[in-house]
Amino acid sequence: xxxxxxxxxxxxxxxxxxxxxxxxxxxxxxxxxxxxxxxxxxxxxxxxxxxxxxxxxxxxxxxxxxxxxxxxxxxxxxxxxxxxxxxxxxxxxxxxxxxxxxxxxxxxxxxxxxxxxxxxxxxxxxxxxxxxxxxxxxxxxxxxxxxxxxxxxxxxxxxxxxxxxxxxxxxxxxxxxxxxxxxxxxxxxxxxxxxxxxxxxxxxxxxxxxxx
Numbered sequence: 344x345x346x347x348x349x350x351x352x353x354x355x356x357x358x359x360x361x362x363x364x365x366x367x368x369x370x371x372x373x374x375x376x377x378x379x380x381x382x383x384x385x386x387x388x389x390x391x392x393x394x395x396x397x398x399x400x401x402x403x404x405x406x407x408x409x410x411x412x413x414x415x416x417x418x419x420x421x422x423x424x425x426x427x428x429x430x431x432x433x434x435x436x437x438x439x440x441x442x443x444x445x446x447x448x449x450x451x452x453x454x455x456x457x458x459x460x461x462x463x464x465x466x467x468x469x470x471x472x473x474x475x476x477x478x479x480x481x482x483x484x485x486x487x488x489x490x491x492x493x494x495x496x497x498x499x500x501x502x503x504x505x506x507x508x509x510x511x512x513x514x515x516x517x518x519x520x521x522x523x524x525x526x527x528x529x530x531x532x533x534x535x536x537x538x539x540x541x542x543x544x545x546x547x548x549x550x551x552x553x554x555x
Contacts, residue, residue, distance in 0.1 A: 388527075
């Protein structure tokens with residue numbers, strides 16, 4: 344079976360303490376429960392959760408939706424974005440199966456990154472390593488006005504912003520992520536094709552602004 348890997352990179356730095364981090368936890372729950380109701384996603388989507396504060400860690404390796412359990416997510420520390428990008432590249436290299444002449448490997452991973460602040464580590468070397476990984480669509484989300492969209496633009500062309508990092512806005516972002524994963528799964532299951540651009544994703548809700 345060819346899997347559709349989905350990597351969630353979530354900022355859990357100190358500035359996310361309180362309502363934002365609770366909203367992220369709820370957002371992951373909404374994402375998983377929504378995808379579990381989609382037969383296409385159940386068939387193909389595998390989810391991994393990577394968090395970053397003063398360092399990055401993979402809380403959940405690529406896991407199918409049926410057995411996925413919501414990891415313990417806590418906020419505190421700095422914003423090691425570079426570390427998170429490197430860890431994601433390493434996880435993709437380790438977990439995503441490549442095509443061989445005889446067998447088709449997994450589909451290209453979808454990556455959704457969410458941060459509310461500026462990186463506190465050497466993020467540029469992380470970007471370099473991440474860009475060498477074979478990924479599909481990468482969406483970076485600036486949650487609130489402290490996040491630097493110009494840095495996110497160096498990671499991916501698809502950058503969105505949330506005016507605030509409150510529960511309603513973050514929930515709207517995760518609902519859009521789940522709709523995007525569903526679209527990717529359906530496209531693969533029905534036509535054997537991958538989503539290749541923002542124009543193929545569902546239109547974002549009013550809370551999610553596209554950064555041009």
